[in-house]
Amino acid sequence: MTAPSAHDVVVIGGGVTGAGIARDLSLRGLSVLLLEKGDWGAGTSGSSSWMIHGGPRYLEFDWDTTRLSCVDAGHIVTIARNLVYRVVFLIPVMPHDRNNIERMETAMEVYDRFQPLKHAHPHRRLTGQEALQAEPGLSPDVIAAVTMEEWGVDPHRLVYANVQDAVAHGARALNHTRVTELVKDGGKVLGVRYRTADGATSEARARAVVNATGPWSPELGAMAGVDIRLRPAKGIHIVYPHRISNFSISAESVDGRDLLMVAHAGFTLLGTTDDDFYGDLDSVDVLEDEVDYLLQGFERVFPRIRDYRPVRTTTGVRPTLFKWRKYEDELSRRYEVIDHASQDADGFITIAGGKLSMYRLMAEETSDAVCRKLGHQVASTTASRPLPGNESDPEAPAELAARCGISALAAMKLQSRHGTNAEKVLDEGGTSRILCRCEPVTEAELVYAARREQVRTLADAFRRVGVAAGPCAGAACILRTAEVIGRELGWSASQRFDAAREFVRGAWLGRAPVLNQAGWAQEELAQGAMRGLMGFDGSR
CATH class of the missing domain: 3.30.9.10 (D-Amino Acid Oxidase, subunit A, domain 2)
Structure with a gap:
């Protein structure tokens, strides 16, 4: 194990709230380490309905949540125009x-x-x-x-935009990194021990540790010796x-x-x-x-x-605050910031509950609690500071398409993910070749994601750029995706094949529940195109 790194704050959990906290604290000038055991937005955030909304159904029993959601939705719409x-x-x-x-x-x-x-x-x-x-x-x-009018959003890109801005302001962010232990001394949490994707174990010391792990909060709380009650x-x-x-x-x-x-x-x-x-x-x-x-x-x-x-199907678990007897869909989407100092875990703070459409407010209030504990008197600026790619108005997609040699649809999709940074993404990859016709993702964007956006698996690429998200479900593009990413990450031929097979097997779990007769026919066709990816013997 290497010598411990030192930070003001360690934030555990790379969903939208954890990423928002890392961004908020970094913008206030604190040194931050953000850790996520999977990929950014791969948990509850990514399995949402992809909406920034107030939630009119909460008017029946929780007006305050509706009001706060609408207020914060207004801020998110302003700072993330390309994503909504x-x-x-x-x-x-x-x-x-x-x-x-x-x-x-x-x-x-x-x-x-x-x-x-x-x-x-x-x-x-x-x-x-x-x-x-x-x-x-x-x-x-x-x-x-x-x-009724609401706002749609790509939660995966929203999460990564927050990570990207946190890193730009000095944070260190590691995905595929699992916290294995909290470092304690008596009644104080001093830091974390974690294991990275390559199996290396490291330690980080911090003045405060934030638990932003959503439905996994009780599990992390147990490491600190505190009880966190949720109703997942x-x-x-x-x-x-x-x-x-x-x-x-x-x-x-x-x-x-x-x-x-x-x-x-x-x-x-x-x-x-x-x-x-x-x-x-x-x-x-x-x-x-x-x-x-x-x-x-x-x-x-x-x-x-x-x-x-x-x-396909998607599934996730909401970190709803505990309440006895209520039906599940009547539970409040309120949130709570918990300072565990009174539970012999000083320096350990949890954010629990809430919903996607008020993630920024949850991050701000959690960051306020951290700053009070550290005596750091700097106000939040995240309500008005644009996320990366939103600093100015984007050009018309047709103009970008004509200049870069791609279709207007591909240009529009690229701008929806990267805003005004779209051309920089194309320049990085050096090619305008389209990876898949059903989702017009360019190879250049995939190269950029592997180099600049911490894509380490094909599932990461699915979340970051939408590869294999269209009707082909990867049949027409997953092998080529493995080639492009493998070239950037130095994978061998067998590693590229293994990565494609792992993606196909994982995607199968989401497809199987919705396969009707036509779906099974397409599945047979896809398996013919990708023979060998489901198993060495050809079995499913």
Whole structure:
């Protein structure tokens, strides 16, 4: 083991909140070490519904969370303009719904008061005929509808933008690095011991250690000898590799819970379940029953939903604060910053609970607590300071495309991830070759990700640039991806093959629950194109 490194703060957890804390503290001039056992945003953050929203359903029992979410959503929209886009919801009212159109519009009128906080437009009321004209795929039984506007975001890029800015201001950030032990002396936490991806063990000393590990917070708390109570809630999404509708649509499940079909830029998310979870946080499976539960709920408002072929599922666990007796979807999304000094763990601070759309506020308040403990009197600037690539307005995608020899769509996708740094990304790779037709990712961006964005696996590349996220699910591009990344990271031919096989096997777990007859046919075709990747003997 090498000599311990010294930092003001060690932040454990590379989801959006941990990355936000690292950025906030770095901007305040503190030295920060950020550690993540997997990849940036690979846990709860990446398995979200990809929205920055206020959450109108919380108006029933938690107005303050709705207000705070809308306020912070407004800040996020301002500092991350290249990452966000408007998402317009169509909320149909069906016969026998618990909320008739009058109650629904009253709720929307209340929510309209919060909409200016996040730069969104007020609702509109539609008749049943107008709703069907806007979206013919709705059930002919629809009585009326209201519209609502939220914001979509790529959570993986949002997380990495925060990591990138933290590093630019002096932080050290390590992914694929697992904390194995907290260093304690009596009632004080002095630092951490951690193991990097190559198996090397190191120690870092710090004046404060922040636990931003989301649903894993109790596990890390146990290392410090403190009890952190959460009520973890599992949620799944079905992913379609195209837009089913130009609108996002809400529905109601058989047991009355809210479901959403969210239309993003080039794909659709249908979700989400919300169930107490007691299993292994590092091995969360999607069940076919959960898929059927979502489809059953949406069939009522969108009868042809089963005609559309999904490409995969996603799943994650929310770090909900503990509450007895409440149904899972009624639990508050409030958060709590906990200083464990009174529990014989001075110097150890936990941030628990919350939601993606107020990550910046959670990071600011956690950073405030750290600064008070360290006597560091510098205010947060993250509410107004742009994230990387948002310092100025981007040029028109067509102009970038013409100058760099790529399609306008590829240019637009590149700008949505890198903002005004898009051309620099292309210059780094030195090629305009497109890696995959169904997701116009350039090889140059993949080269840049391997060199500059800590991509160490093909799953990292999936999160960072969207490779294998389209209809081919990697069949047309994963081997070439392994070649490009392997060349940059010095992989041998066998290592490149092993990396591709590992990705395909991991992706299979998300695809299997949604494979219908057509899906199985595509799977056979894909396996023919990638023979040998699922196993040396050709077996699945």
